[in-house]
Every structure is written in C-alpha cells, then in structure tokens.
C-alpha cells in the first residue's frame with residue numbers, strides 16, 4: 370500500500386505521540402526536531418525551552434484550558450491505562466493527594482479520574498494525607514492517578530515509534546524551509562518554537578500566548594523510602610499551604626519516580642523579551658540556591674516538613690539538583706487545521722498544552738489523526754481504532 374507521508378515537527382511528548390498515532394492510522398511519518406528531549410545521560414543538557422524535559426509527570430489536567438476536556442482526558446486515560454499494564458512503559462498508578470490549607474471546591478477533573486474522594490468538610494483531613502506541622506485543618510481530595518515516569522516512558526515511546534517504521538531527523542525547520550518538506554501534510558508540535566515558526570499565530574507579543582515558569586528539585590531515590598499506602602501504591606501529592614506562606618496561594622509537589630524524586634513547584638506567569646530576558650512574575654518570598662539555580666525556598670522547606678511527616682526521613686541530608694522549566698500556554702490548546710504561507714500544504718497545529726501536555730497527549734494525538742484525515746480527505750480514523758491498534762502492537766512486542 371502506498372502510504373501518505375506526513376511531516377511532524379517537534380520530538381517532544383506531543384510530537385512523538387502524534388507521530389505514533391499517525392503511524393497506527395496508516396500514515397508514513399517523519400519527525401523533524403531541532404532537539405531531542407531527554408538526553409537521559411546528561412541532565413545538564415536539558416534545554417529550558419523544551420517543556421517535555423521538565424514534566425515529572427502526573428496525568429492530571431493542571432494549568433490548562435482545552436475544549437472538550439472530558440473527551441481528550443478520557444482518550445488519554447484509556448491509553449495510559451493500557452500502557453500501565455506493561456511495566457517497561459514506565460506508566461503506573463499513584464495514590465495522589467491534592468491538599469489545601471483553605472477550603473476548595475472540586476476541580477473540573479473530579480469526574481474524570483479514578484476513585485475521586487473528597488476530604489471531610491470539617492477540615493479534619495484523612496489518615497495518610499500529607500500535612501504540615503501545626504496546621505489544624507486541611508481540605509482537598511485523593512484519587513488513583515496515572516503517572517508517567519518520563520525518562521523511562523520517553524525511551525519506550527521512541528523505541529515504539531522506530532519499531533513502527535517512524536524516522537526522526539534532527540534539524541531546525543524555519544519559516545523559509547517549511548515549504549521544502551515533502552509530506553502531504555505537516556503537524557506542528559513545536560511548543561515554544563511555534564512563536565518563531567508561526568509568528569503570525571503565536572507571537573510572544575500576543576497576549577494569548579503565555580509561559581508558566583516552574584522550579585524543580587531532583588533527589589536521588591536510592592536513599593529515601595518513598596511512602597506506599599495500603600494499596601501498595603506510591604504516594605504523590607500537590608500541597609497548597611496558606612497563601613501567606615508560599616508564593617501567594619501556589620502549590621508545592623512531590624512525585625516519586627524510578628531513579629529520583631521530583632519536588633516542585635511554582636506557576637509564575639510571563640514571557641520572554643526579544644533579548645531572552647524573563648518578563649513576568651518573580652519569586653515572592655525567600656530563595657535558596659541549589660546547583661546554581663535560585664529557587665523559592667518553600668519548595669524545599671515546605672516539602673521537607675511534609676515528607677518528614679509522611680516518611681520519617683529528612684531530605685536535608687541528600688544531594689539535590691535544581692532547574693527551571695517553562696510551560697507554554699495558549700488561552701486554550703490549539704488543535705486546528707491551518708496552512709503554510711505558500712498555501713500549498715495543510716498544517717495541523719497541536720500546541721499550547723500548558724502544565725498538561727503529557728496528561729492530554731494521547732487525547733490530542735488521536736484528534737490530530739482526525740484532523741489529518743479531514744485535511745487530506747481521507748477516511749476518518751477514530752480514537753477507538755488507534756487504541757485497538759496500539760494494544761495489538763504492544764501485545765506483539
């Protein structure tokens with residue numbers, strides 16, 4: 370069969386899942402990417418503008434606006450569930466807690482996750498929930514959350530893609546060279562790179578296009594006992610202290626992975642100036658320097674207290690490294706058909722996933738397939754068919 374060729378721009382989580390979904394739908398794809406995320410051997414080589422390098426990653430729709438959240442999240446959850454049954458994928462389950470020191474109404478995803486359960490309205494909390502000392506009342510909820518251990522997961526996805534016949538070429542595409550691509554359609558998954566590649570759509574001067582900065586600290590897990598609850602699931606949390614104690618109402622978080630523990634967070638909004646300088650929110654309280662990065666002190670002090678209460682272990686004793694990543698955010702995720710400047714090719718955009726690019730990746734990738742089919746007048750392939758093909762491929766592996 371003569372398969373139509375599709376060029377996918379970007380090798381981040383949205384590029385690779387879009388390309389895999391297109392391969393499963395019968396297209397012949399090639400990924401073109403300026404950089405490859407997760408150079409696993411060297412954390413120092415991470416490029417701050419590739420968001421995928423910084424996702425921990427929980428499968429929870431935090432910091433994102435998207436049409437049809439329930440559908441996109443439903444498809445993603447369905448595929449992550451399939452992947453969680455295969456250990457090599459690095460996808461698994463966590464007992465996740467979202468805790469607040471002020472009462473909070475249910476999140477929009479409450480009905481979309483497994484075993485969602487709200488803490489008592491009295492503020493007494495529940496046994497096993499993360500807590501700070503001297504805090505009498507906590508509110509929030511807990512659920513079984515899917516979680517992608519990104520270094521493991523990305524490697525598995527790359528191997529799957531190559532196995533399916535996909536090709537990855539490392540080079541930069543420019544507004545001038547984009548028309549030289551030979552495929553029948555182009556899929557844009559360049560994240561922040563879209564601001565350079567498609568300035569007419571994603572200019573950083575456009576208030577629709579924002580960046581949400583987040584700090585991360587990594588700890589080696591070798592020495593720390595990560596808490597498991599009585600379901601034998603690892604515990605993870607997002608914890609929002611009293612607004613006066615941390616970044617005016619933002620959360621800190623704790624995500625255990627196979628080779629390390631990721632502590633966050635902050636969600637500082639802003640953008641880059643033309644000279645690359647940050648123009649936006651800055652840390653509001655005290656900071657500390659870890660491996661040359663100035664981070665909000667609360668990421669360590671608040672997490673330290675909670676982890677000590679959960680595990681009896683003081684993280685102060687461990688080596689730590691810190692970094693800062695950027696979530697590229699449009700007012701809502703762009704999943705749409707456009708054109709290149711020469712108007713000779715359809716471009717399917719899949720960008721602007723904010724803090725949920727991993728979470729929504731499969732839901733968006735299967736929508737990309739539908740948009741490519743529509744753009745090329747091909748018979749539509751729905752998410753169910755992609756899901757079944759993926760399951761079949763995994764079974765044969």
Ligand SMILES: Cc1cc2nc3c(=O)[nH]c(=O)nc-3n(C[C@H](O)[C@H](O)[C@H](O)COP(=O)(O)OP(=O)(O)OC[C@H]3O[C@@H](n4cnc5c(N)ncnc54)[C@H](O)[C@@H]3O)c2cc1C
Pocket residue numbers: 378379380381382383384401402403404405406418419420421422423424425426427428429540541542543558559560561562563565566582583584585694695696697719720721722723724725726727728729
């Ligand atoms: C601190 C932090 C924590 C996060 N935690 C989570 C989480 O727990 N769960 C979750 O779901 N999400 C999380 N996210 C969000 C998630 O990381 C992003 O939404 C997601 O990685 C975006 O992926 P992407 O593929 O769209 O873009 P990117 O990962 O940014 O990839 C873009 C790709 O395009 C390439 N590119 C750019 N320009 C060009 C060009 N001109 N030519 C060729 N190639 C180009 C780049 O080299 C790169 O490979 C987090 C993000 C941050 C910063």
